[in-house]
Amino acid sequence: MTTPSFFVRVPASSANLGPGFDALGMALSVHLEMGPVIEGQVPSGAKMIDEYHPGHIAFRSYGGVGDVWVRSKIPMGRGLGFSGAARVAGVVVAHAQKNGLSVEALVAARNDLLHASTQLEGHPDNVAASLVGGVTASASGEVVRLPLALDPTILAWVPETQTSTEKSRTALATTLSLGDAVFNIGHTALLLGALASGDIKVLRAATQDRIHQDVRLANAPGSKAALDAALKSEAWCAWLSGSGPTVAVMCAKADAKKIASQLPQPGDVLELEIDQHGAVII
Numbered sequence: 001m002t003t004p005s006f007f008v009r010v011p012a013s014s015a016n017l018g019p020g021f022d023a024l025g026m027a028l029s030v031h032l033e034m035g036p037v038i039e040g041q042v043p044s045g046a047k048m049i050d051e052y053h054p055g056h057i058a059f060r061s062y063g064g065v066g067d068v069w070v071r072s073k074i075p076m077g078r079g080l081g082f083s084g085a086a087r088v089a090g091v092v093v094a095h096a097q098k099n100g101l102s103v104e105a106l107v108a109a110r111n112d113l114l115h116a117s118t119q120l121e122g123h124p125d126n127v128a129a130s131l132v133g134g135v136t137a138s139a140s141g142e143v144v145r146l147p148l149a150l151d152p153t154i155l156a157w158v159p160e161t162q163t164s165t166e167k168s169r170t171a172l173a174t175t176l177s178l179g180d181a182v183f184n185i186g187h188t189a190l191l192l193g194a195l196a197s198g199d200i201k202v203l204r205a206a207t208q209d210r211i212h213q214d215v216r217l218a219n220a221p222g223s224k225a226a227l228d229a230a231l232k233s234e235a236w237c238a239w240l241s242g243s244g245p246t247v248a249v250m251c252a253k254a255d256a257k258k259i260a261s262q263l264p265q266p267g268d269v270l271e272l273e274i275d276q277h278g279a280v281i282i
Contacts, residue, residue, distance in 0.1 A: 006101055007035030007043075007282055010089045011275035012074040013081035013129035014154070014248045018207030018239040019187040025129030025136050026248075027275035028080065028154060032072040034059075034089035036097065046071035054083045058090025058120055064097055077162030079242035084117070084126030091116045092131075092279050101281050113279075114143055126242065133278030135195060148274070149198030153256040155249040156241065156270040157226040157263045163216075163244045171215055180210040203237035203250065213240045220245045225264050233259045 011027040033046070034055055042048055046069040049056045059068050068090070074082045091113050092106070099105045106113075110131065117127035118141070128138035135146045191206035193199070217224040223240060226247040230238035234255045241248040251259050260269040 005035070005038050006096060007033050008089045008092045008096065008279060009033050009282055010085045010092070010130050010279045011133065011277070012085055013126045014079070014156070014239075014241040014246075015081065015123075015125035015129070016209070016212065016239065016242060017135075017191060017248075018213065018237075019184040019191060019209045019211070020125070020137070021184065021209070021211045022123045022125050023137055023139055024188065024191075025081075025125040025127075025138070026154070027129040027133045027136075027278060028156070029273045029275045030073050030080070030156075030270060031275075032070065032074050032082070032085040032089055034068055034070050034086070034093050036064075036093060037067040037069055042069040043071065053086065054120070055086035055090040058087040058117065059094050060090075061120065062091040062094035062116055064090065064094030068093060075158050075246070078158050079163060079240070079244045079246040080156065080158070081126035081130060081242065084121050085130045087117045087120045088113070088127050088130045088279050092281065096281050103281075106279075106281060110143075111141065114138070115141055129278075131279050133276050134274060137192070146192060147196045149196060150200070151253075152236065152250045152274070153253045154272045154274065155230075155235075155251065155256060155260050155263070156272055157223075157230070157247045157249065157267050158270060159222050159226075159245050159267045161220075161222070161245050163220070171219070172212055173215075176211065183208075183210045200236045204231065207237040207239045209239070212243075216240055216244050222264065222267065223247050226267060229263050230259065233262050235259050 118124040124138035128136040128143040194202040230249040235251040238249040
């Protein structure tokens, strides 16, 4: 099936949200765009990508034909789901080449696209949020978009340093005590309830974790300082975004600029919203 010129826009994501390790994700309003190269031309600000780029690998693995370009504002290696967004974009571009540009076809293929992206990424949290939008829970090849009674600002404190997700995961314990497992299960449930009910008073407690954050923060003192500064402010809650080093802060829109000014330097602060659209074909 031939299709007219198009591109795919995919949001960044923040994974885990504290206790929801490898299961929870939040789509964020900074994006990666990818499209097929037509007659050797790429859009302004974009670049043609090679066979080693995660987006190109995903595109080819899903049956994509030809070359693709990428244009992205998502920081790489910072815990904002760049590789997940690129992989979602790659499989969606390939899907659109084969099946056309309709929203209905994209929705019908959602589970298959999630499976393909997850196989490449290794865990579903980032790719599920980037594909579906909003706040998602994903496991066993399924994804559910969670109800939200809140419309917050998400501040992303982004330092200059990068983190390798693969290396970060090797530092984590391979077994958990029953107490720690129960703690994270309970706090994940509490977090989902707080988001659905709008109970902002519960969010600080609900985003506590005993699986990954303390281990990762021990190797990232700047991120620990940013998280502590956020929790001393008027923010509702804060967490290490994915494997870091970015720290995500949830707060009322009216307080965002004040809280951003209290986060440590050096470090850029992105003032974002929860992306409600996920991957879209344009």
